[in-house]
Amino acid sequence: MIDVKMWGRALNQMPKLSQHEWQALDPVARWLIACRASVLFMTFTAAALGGLMAWRAGFFQWDLWLATVLGLMFAHATNNLLNDYTDSRRGIDKDNYYRNQYGVHVLEDGLMDEGEFWRYLGITAGIALLLGGWLIYQRSGLTLDLMLAGAFFVLFYTWPLKYYGMGEPAVLLVWGPLMVGGSYYVLAGQWSWDVTWLSLVFALGPTTVLFGKHTDKLEADKGKGVNTLPVILGETRSRDSVLIMIAAQYLLCLALVAGGSFGWPLLLVLANLPNLPGLLRIYGQPKPAAAPENFPDGIWPLWFSAFAFRHTRQFTTLFLLGLVADTLIG
Template sequence: MVDLKIWAQALDRMPKLSHAEWQQLDPVARWLIACRASVLFMTFTAAALGGLLAWRAGAFQLDLWLATVIGLVFAHATNNLLNDYTDSRRGIDRDNYYRNQYGVHVLEDGLMSGPDFWRYVGVTAGIALLLGGWLVVQRSGLTLDLMLAGAFFVLFYTWPLKYYGLGEPAVLLVWGPLMVGGTYYVLVGQWSWDVTWLSLVFALGPTTVIFGKHTDKLEADRAKGVHTLPVMIGERAARASIAAMLIAQYLLCVGLVIAGRFQWPLLLALGGLAMAPDLLRALRQPKPAAPPADYAADVWPLWFSAWAFRHTRRFTSFFLIGLILDTILA
């Protein structure tokens, strides 16, 4: 039976479910939970940003944009599924690893059989490939190159990139120039360096989240032999890196306005500063050994990533409002 409440929960967070509860779910709810749909909003936002900038350039086409945004969302979902498979197959997600503590892991929790899991992967990846192929036929040029670059990160982000300190730079590249700039290119037909710089403002948000997540599980990753960037540079430097990226988001916005690339409404992104002190305060100290009394139980053991996630949502909201107003004025 379709349960829209479960759909909403899966889109908002990663719920924990028993075997009996899983069996009651409809196929869409199972897909949303298996592919960690709560983080797909960042991909949708990246494609929406590229679409807005194309509209600003007078070249928005609804059919191309819909194909792009759906293709990107399904490509991201495919990556999440393959991420879980790869880490499960390599033994990383065993023994109550971080991934199992804050959300359902359909393979490690025994909720989905191998054949069922690969059917989900096949349908999800198939939709992404079909839409990507259609866009290549429609737009040609760099579209095939962008699609191949995206496929590379879908297939190889988990291994070897994440395992050797390249996962975090990959996130910055994918959610910035590749997704935002790529969406703009598909709609407009030409590359824009102004769009590329603006895309980095947005992409720094998801990068702080993944950097925070890898800092949260630094010791667990080190024990498992996963050499993420925080593992390589240490927790103190990792916390400083997150703070630097947060500050860079605001400085880039100010810089783009001063340079005359965008107008004053972009400065509305500074509204995110209201939540920045909380994140910066958390980053000044090592992760606590136990959650504070008022901390959400279903979020722990995530700490730095949870603070970064909340800030990113707030910053992105103000950033998009400012860009929309700037576009109207332009």
């Protein structure tokens, strides 16, 4: 039976489900939960940003944009599935590891056998490849290179990049120049350095979320031999790094306006400044040993990443509104 309500829940969070609840789900709901669809909004936003910049420059085409956004989202979903499979096979996600505590892990929780998992993964990756192939046929040029770069990160983010402190820089590159700049290129047929710099403003958001998550599970990762950048830097420097990246988002917006690349509406992001003192307090001290009484259910043991995620949503909303306003005024 189709459960649209569960679709919405899976798109909004990573729910924990019993075996009985899982068995009652329709295939779409299972796919949305298995691939952690709640984080796909960041990929959609990246493609939307590239599309907006192409529209601003007079190059927008609906068919190319829809193929781009769907291809990127299915590629991201493929990466999430491969991430879970790789970490499960390497023994990282065993023994109530962080990944199992804040959401369903279909393999570790015994909700899917490997055969069913690979069918979901094959269909997801197949759709991404078909859409990417069609875009290469339509655009050629750098499109193949961009797709190959994306495939590299899909296949090798979990291992070895994440294990050797390269996962966080990879996210900055993927959600910035590769996704936003690449979406613009597919639509416009040319590269734009203004769009590239703008893409970094957006990409710093997902990077702070990942940095926060890896800081949350720093000790667990260290014990498993997963040397993320926060493991290498330590908690204090990692917390400081997130604050530096958040500050860089606002400073880059100021620089883009001062340099004349974009107009004053981009400064709408400054409306989020009143929320920063609370974020500074959170990142100014170590993670608490247990969730505070008023902390929302279903999020702990995520702490730093939860607050980075909330800031990213607030900032990105204002950022996109400012860009739309600037485009319409221009």
